[in-house]
Amino acid sequence: MRSITCRRFTIGRRLITLAAGALIAIAVSTGAQAWTMKVLHDFCSMGPCNQSFSYARLLVDGAGNLYGTRENDGSMGLGTVYKLSFDSVSDNWTFAVLHDFCTAANCTDGSTPSGSLIIDVKGNLYGTAYKGGSTNHGLVYELTAKGKFKVLYSFCPDGQTCADGGYPSGALTYAGAVSGVPYDGVSPLYGTMGINSTGEIFELTPGERSKWNEANIFNFGSEFCYSDGVSLDVSGNLFGATEYCGDDNAGMAFVLSPGDEGWVRTAQFSFCFSCYEGNTVKGTLLKDDNGNLYGATEFGGLYGMGTLFRLTPAGDSFKLKTLRSLKPKDGTWPTGGLTMDASGNLFGTTYGQGRGRAASVFEVSGGTTFHVIYSFCLKDGCAAGARPLAGLALDKAGNLYGTTPLGGAYGFGTVFELSP
Numbered sequence: 001m002r003s004i005t006c007r008r009f010t011i012g013r014r015l016i017t018l019a020a021g022a023l024i025a026i027a028v029s030t031g032a033q034a035w036t037m038k039v040l041h042d043f044c045s046m047g048p049c050n051q052s053f054s055y056a057r058l059l060v061d062g063a064g065n066l067y068g069t070r071e072n073d074g075s076m077g078l079g080t081v082y083k084l085s086f087d088s089v090s091d092n093w094t095f096a097v098l099h100d101f102c103t104a105a106n107c108t109d110g111s112t113p114s115g116s117l118i119i120d121v122k123g124n125l126y127g128t129a130y131k132g133g134s135t136n137h138g139l140v141y142e143l144t145a146k147g148k149f150k151v152l153y154s155f156c157p158d159g160q161t162c163a164d165g166g167y168p169s170g171a172l173t174y175a176g177a178v179s180g181v182p183y184d185g186v187s188p189l190y191g192t193m194g195i196n197s198t199g200e201i202f203e204l205t206p207g208e209r210s211k212w213n214e215a216n217i218f219n220f221g222s223e224f225c226y227s228d229g230v231s232l233d234v235s236g237n238l239f240g241a242t243e244y245c246g247d248d249n250a251g252m253a254f255v256l257s258p259g260d261e262g263w264v265r266t267a268q269f270s271f272c273f274s275c276y277e278g279n280t281v282k283g284t285l286l287k288d289d290n291g292n293l294y295g296a297t298e299f300g301g302l303y304g305m306g307t308l309f310r311l312t313p314a315g316d317s318f319k320l321k322t323l324r325s326l327k328p329k330d331g332t333w334p335t336g337g338l339t340m341d342a343s344g345n346l347f348g349t350t351y352g353q354g355r356g357r358a359a360s361v362f363e364v365s366g367g368t369t370f371h372v373i374y375s376f377c378l379k380d381g382c383a384a385g386a387r388p389l390a391g392l393a394l395d396k397a398g399n400l401y402g403t404t405p406l407g408g409a410y411g412f413g414t415v416f417e418l419s420p
Helices: none
Strands: 002-011 014-019 036-042 066-070 080-087 092-100 125-129 139-143 149-154 168-173 189-195 198-206 212-219 227-232 238-242 252-259 262-270 279-287 293-299 307-314 317-325 346-350 359-365 369-376 400-404 414-419
Touching: 036 092, 125 168, 139 168, 149 212, 189 227, 198 227, 212 262, 238 279, 252 279, 262 317
Parallel strands: 168 227, 227 279
Antiparallel strands: 002 014, 002 036, 036 414, 066 080, 080 092, 125 139, 139 149, 168 189, 189 198, 198 212, 227 238, 238 252, 252 262, 279 293, 293 307, 307 317, 346 359, 359 369, 400 414
16 A cells, blocks of 8 residues: 655645655645545556456445446456455555456356445445346346345346346445435335437336346436436435436436326436536436535536536526536546535546646535645556546545556556545
């Protein structure tokens, strides 16, 4: 585990960050507290492996263990589920692969786990695999606390009509997830999928003899209307966003409510390509106690490099406020969505690309004040990793955890911690 402590000094209008260790990070905010970067794991330490450009954020359990997925890693190059556990005696993190995908014949155990994980009250993990399964249309799985892998539902069992959909992506959600409580193991699970050039939302409910029942509860009926995941609020409504579709095919935010005749869309906001409000919403949305939605667009804004936004309910639509149009020095192209702490501060990552366009971890405090709390380098050999795609996880102590697909000791990415 390598530690890089950043101390900031302001000289006139210039802000200089001095780093102890192999990496120098440049911050762009004044008056921000110092954060300490720690590399908890360098991927590919054991030999040949594949790059894994995963958008799945880490999961932190009640004991502080970290869980994640890699889309293209493992012995078959088709994904893994892994765990990082902290040993207080040795002061080190231990890495372990919990499941290696496509080790079953014909990938009936799934492949390409693109979504983040959830955990239940017994310590069992749940997730989605974009492909694999009985007919290679993806599945939902459970990985028990004892290490047993179980397929809960395999999509498109006939391999042809796919009336139940296929290719699930993004994280699963359940009642209580927005409050941070573990899954109870018996309530419905909700997720998103995309098949036949449309987007759908599905529900899984446990049935008799360990069989899970699937139902398609909403079909967007539009091309490229894919969502990175939905969330269930305390009133039982589902909310989320899409990368594309909407009035201008630039993405939209939506709220779905259950009714006597099924789930209906009760609110929607469409982004546009010609506006400065951003387009192509990435990651899941957050919802505060007042019903406001928070998220990020990958592109658009005043500088064409993405935005951070808040949507305030307004009847069957929303009123948008752009919290930040990202500039090159801020970090560009946020792809992992946002994370909110108990005080309402927002955190996220930017991927960055091209000369002078930074990759960063940022904070929005007080609803308006933007700080870069860590800047990654943009070339090979970055000690702390490079170009983070996934969003951040937050523990009870306020530490942030994330992953990078590049950089680190072996060039295949890192798991990192930022501590205030």
